Amino acid sequence: MSLVKKYMMRTLNSVCANENVAEVIKLMYKIEASVLPVVDKDNKFLGTIYSENILKNVIPEQYGVLKVHKLLPEVNQAVQNLQEIKSREIKEYMSPTKIAIRETDSMNNVAEIMLENEESRLYVVNHEEKLRGYISRADLLCYLLEMEEVEK
Amino acid sequence: MITTVTLNPAIDREFFVERDNINLNQYIYHEQNIKVTPGGRGLLSAINLKKLGYADVQNIGFVGGKQGLFFEKMVQEYGVTTNYVYTENEMRNNIFVIGKNPVTYTHYNDYTYRVEPNDIEVLLERFKRGIVDSDLVMIAGSVPEGINFDIYQKLIQICHQEGKEVYLHASGEELNRALKEEPQVVAPYFRHINKILDIRTVRFEDYYRVGRKLQEAGAVHAIVPYHNKQLLFDKRKVYILSAKNFRQRNLLGASDAYHAAFFNYIFRNGFDFVEANRHAGAAALAVAERKEIFLEDRAQVEENLARITIEEVEVDIDEFS
Numbered sequence: 001m002s003l004v005k006k007y008m009m010r011t012l013n014s015v016c017a018n019e020n021v022a023e024v025i026k027l028m029y030k031i032e033a034s035v036l037p038v039v040d041k042d043n044k045f046l047g048t049i050y051s052e053n054i055l056k057n058v059i060p061e062q063y064g065v066l067k068v069h070k071l072l073p074e075v076n077q078a079v080q081n082l083q084e085i086k087s088r089e090i091k092e093y094m095s096p097t098k099i100a101i102r103e104t105d106s107m108n109n110v111a112e113i114m115l116e117n118e119e120s121r122l123y124v125v126n127h128e129e130k131l132r133g134y135i136s137r138a139d140l141l142c143y144l145l146e147m148e149e150v151e152k
Numbered sequence: 153m154i155t156t157v158t159l160n161p162a163i164d165r166e167f168f169v170e171r172d173n174i175n176l177n178q179y180i181y182h183e184q185n186i187k188v189t190p191g192g193r194g195l196l197s198a199i200n201l202k203k204l205g206y207a208d209v210q211n212i213g214f215v216g217g218k219q220g221l222f223f224e225k226m227v228q229e230y231g232v233t234t235n236y237v238y239t240e241n242e243m244r245n246n247i248f249v250i251g252k253n254p255v256t257y258t259h260y261n262d263y264t265y266r267v268e269p270n271d272i273e274v275l276l277e278r279f280k281r282g283i284v285d286s287d288l289v290m291i292a293g294s295v296p297e298g299i300n301f302d303i304y305q306k307l308i309q310i311c312h313q314e315g316k317e318v319y320l321h322a323s324g325e326e327l328n329r330a331l332k333e334e335p336q337v338v339a340p341y342f343r344h345i346n347k348i349l350d351i352r353t354v355r356f357e358d359y360y361r362v363g364r365k366l367q368e369a370g371a372v373h374a375i376v377p378y379h380n381k382q383l384l385f386d387k388r389k390v391y392i393l394s395a396k397n398f399r400q401r402n403l404l405g406a407s408d409a410y411h412a413a414f415f416n417y418i419f420r421n422g423f424d425f426v427e428a429n430r431h432a433g434a435a436a437l438a439v440a441e442r443k444e445i446f447l448e449d450r451a452q453v454e455e456n457l458a459r460i461t462i463e464e465v466e467v468d469i470d471e472f473s
């Protein structure tokens with residue numbers, strides 16, 4: 001049975017709930033991730049901050065159906081909105097869902113949880129719910145590819 | 153968990169050539185002649201600890217720019233848990249050109265990495281929560297530009313607030329300041345010049361004085377490199393560690409293996425300074441006599457134990473003071 005520990009990324013890149021929106025955006029940019037785990041001061045996993053959570057609060061609703069000539073004013077509006085929220089703590093925008101997996105979980109379960117919850121990343125925690133890393137969709141696909149090759 | 157700290161990591165790029173000719177355009181066609189590895193004191197010890205069988209080893213520090221992502225991926229290959237603060241500036245690249253005939257070794261040491269004040273604040277916060285589950289903490293290596301000399305002092309303060317013992321492998325002013333926090337073990341190293349704590353080390357007495365001065369300044373125990381040997385400063389006694397029939401083949405990795413094996417011993421057996429150093433010396437020997445820069449496993453340390461001797465040094469302290 002293939003376990004999570006074989007495929008996971010062992011990284012503790014994370015943010016605390018009291019960090020502000022601007023800091024989180026910068027970190028997402030630097031590490032090329034649109035989702036980050038939120039932890040407390042003891043590294044306990046509290047939830048997830050998605051770039052989408054921030055965008056929803058920055059970009060006006062009609063942004064998606066704008067015509068090109070209207071784009072500039074709307075971007076200006078987004079910049080203004082971001083100006084207003086950038087110093088706020090991310091606990092206001094994070095998703096407190098705590099779907100997490102363990103290193104000793106089977107990769108088969110990971111597929112089910114990931115698809116059921118439409119998550120791009122599942123965070124891995126230890127027995128004390130402390131962050132240990134994550135499994136991405138690419139990791140899952142890599143596992144499935146290996147399984148497919150074994151079955152041949 | 154064991155935590156190692158590397159504030160100034162590097163991507164080490166080794167090029168193996170037949171002959172290291174200057175002013176000549178050379179081509180390398182075989183991938184075995186180019187080795188790209190993650191480098192930095194602390195990190196290499198973390199990798200050795202993984203090789204010695206530890207499931208949970210963490211490396212905390214800075215990485216920079218787009219190369220930081222590449223670096224982190226390389227570290228992940230060794231199963232080490234990464235906990236890196238990403239900076240805007242690109243991280244270091246060390247270049248090694250190793251000639252075969254004649255045997256030459258050219259090293260370009262990149263000291264251009266710079267971090268900003270905000271990066272340091274983020275690191276201190278990350279460090280606080282990163283060590284909560286650590287049984288041992290090793291702080292090692294140089295620091296990037298932009299960091300004050302008191303950085304190691306601050307990190308050790310945090311460790312002591314959390315009740316963690318610290319092993320410090322440092323040099324220069326960062327070392328001098330850190331001693332005020334009384335780290336459990338201090339292993340200084342030489343950087344650029346043969347000086348530790350502003351003492352130029354030439355004769356045996358100079359090395360001895362360094363060890364004693366480290367202890368006077370706060371180190372509980374000290375390990376001072378003395379040519380191919382080590383001077384071990386326990387709370388009261390001083391020992392000299394040496395290896396029988398030693399033949400050096402490799403310049404890299406021995407000190408990192410030393411520190412990893414030291415940790416390995418005290419993690420498993422409790423704090424016995426002399427015995428931990430005996431195992432550490434055996435590990436360093438295993439690496440120094442082979443081409444590979446990492447230990448293979450624990451058995452390799454055991455195999456070399458019999459070749460390590462540790463003898464008490466009888467010194468008339470007044471003679472040197």
